[in-house]
Amino acid sequence: MPDPMWRRIAEDLRQKIESGDLGKDGVPLPSEIELRDRYDASRNTIRDAVKWLTTRGMVVTRPGQGTFVRQSIDPFVTQLSSDVTGVQGGEGAAYASEVKAGKREPDASDPRIEIQRASGLVASELGLKHADTIVSRHQERFIDNTPWSLQTTFYPMRLIEQGATRLLQADTILPGAVQYIEETLSIKRAGRRDRFNIRTPDRRETEFFALPDDGRVAVVEVTQTLYDKSGNPFAVTVTTYPADRNQFVMTIGTAPPEPPGAA
Amino acid sequence: MPDPMWRRIAEDLRQKIESGDLGKDGVPLPSEIELRDRYDASRNTIRDAVKWLTTRGMVVTRPGQGTFVRQSIDPFVTQLSSDVTGVQGGEGAAYASEVKAGKREPDASDPRIEIQRASGLVASELGLKHADTIVSRHQERFIDNTPWSLQTTFYPMRLIEQGATRLLQADTILPGAVQYIEETLSIKRAGRRDRFNIRTPDRRETEFFALPDDGRVAVVEVTQTLYDKSGNPFAVTVTTYPADRNQFVMTIGTAPPEPPGAA
DNA sequence: CCGTATTTGTTCGTATGTATT
DNA sequence: CAATACATACGAACAAATACG
Secondary structure (H helix, E strand, C coil), X not given: CCCCHHHXXXXXXXXXXXXXXXXXXXXXXXXXXXHHHHHCCCXXXXXXXXXXXXXXXXXXXXXXXXXXXXXXXXXXEEECCCCCCCCCCCCCHHHHHHECCCCXXXXXXXXXXXXXXXXXXXXXXXXXXXXXXXXXXXXXXXEXXXXXXXXXXXXXXXXXXXXXXHXXXXXXXXXXXXXHHHHHHCCCCCEEEEEEEEECCCHHHHHHCCCCCCCCCCEEEEEEEEECCCCCEEEEEEEEEEHHHEEEEEEEECCCCCCCCCC | CCCCHHHHHHHHHXXXXXXXXXXXXXXXXXXXXXXXXXXXXXXXXXXXXXXXXXXXXXXXXXXXXXXXXXXXXXXXXXXXXXXXXXXXXCCCHHHHHHECCXXXXXXXXXXXXXXXXXXXXXXXXXXXXXXXXXXXXXXXXXECCEEEEEEEEEEECHHHHCCCHHXXXXXXXXXXXXXXXXXXXCCCCCEEEEEEEEECCCHHHHHHCCCCCCCCCCEEEEEEEXXXXXXXXXXEEEEEEEHHHEEEEEEEECCCCCCCCCC
16 A cells, blocks of 8 residues: 555655755745645645644644745753752743753743632642642743743742732742742742643743644653651642653763753 | 634544543444544545544544544553663563563563664764674564563674673573673673654554554654663664654652552 | 735535444 | 444645745
């Protein structure tokens, strides 16, 4: 059984993109009409082929404009420290260490603060009863002005009652909200659990990251729970990254520094 | 602008699946023809809606049979130990610890051994020159008889020359190939680097995991490099998991044991 | 600012192929 | 072999986004 036509066309375009025959990053592909004529196929078949390329992140299509080559963007590399105190996503300058050394410029919006009732996942991670009160701080984070991640951290209300009132202020806490809690309430991080999930983006993520709206490009959701030395959780951070431009690295023990351009 | 029709239909089906109105796991959806009549749309529009559900892993479609509900399969949870010696993917019984405690039954094929020349990624991870000789051991791994992961480990040929000849035998090394190397050559793991990538499946993966062939469901590729105490790499393991049925957890420091059914 | 051309997105209808029962 | 279900492919029309004179 030969491959279907859309697939053969897709492979042909893939080869032409990888070899550079269709131009470098940012160059528009021929329009669907032109590809239809060139491959002697219907426009729908061409669209299936192009869709396959977008799923692979090799092209992006923009309504009204065209389809553009997207050659091997270097991925953002997020270092997941194996240290308990290692940042996975501080609010302030701290999280710069997540980004691979280089000229990448991280940036973040001011946090949006909400007072909510704990539901499902958050309640269970924080060891709270359903509908206990929590505070959430949500930020949009960028690298080089391109959308990089969405992050929300949830704290039990008791932290505020105990004096960490700064958590309610809608500006970035430097050098990091967790450090602020440590200093204010003498709570020390003694443990951490990171949970990785791959899933399709929701509407908010689709819009913010400018992903195709049929969920072809996945997001990585990292849920990090912090524990004090008695093993009680005191913060949960949920961060989502688009899967097509991120890589995660965890180094443990004695290992040489990151190789140059390792995949 | 209201959502397109395929999207509204998809949301409606999603709600009906989640609420159980369309039956539990394994129950067939109405056929495309019936859905076409029921929603007063064309069959193509119905297919767009169903495709969105398959991307989300909520249904599976099988040619000639139908489309079947796939309600919240419990994900396989892979523990990524933060310990240097922690297994991420031993060959033998060792990797059972990756699988969440329970009645899950891991199993693996006998390894397929190949002698190759190091290319790109493997050469750079192992610190070899391009075209140096390496040995690869490839396994298919299952949980409860369903395809779970594909794993290939690459070793530099010098390990065999130094006496680890068992690496060339095509059967499972118990309790693990790395442990065998440690014992035979007195090489100790002193460091580890795990690299996470999300990408679309290749043909082999699409077939083995029975994923849709247009790449809608991603795979997670974990590349683990092991270092001895001088910081020299001596093994690289590449494992791929289908993203729609796996979750990864890393625990560091003092943290309570895994909560019951945490997401 | 407006209208027009171009490009992708949505929706329809139809025909035929392939897999399964 | 026939019936049923999904997969592929074609052609057509209109909508929405964008670019440009």
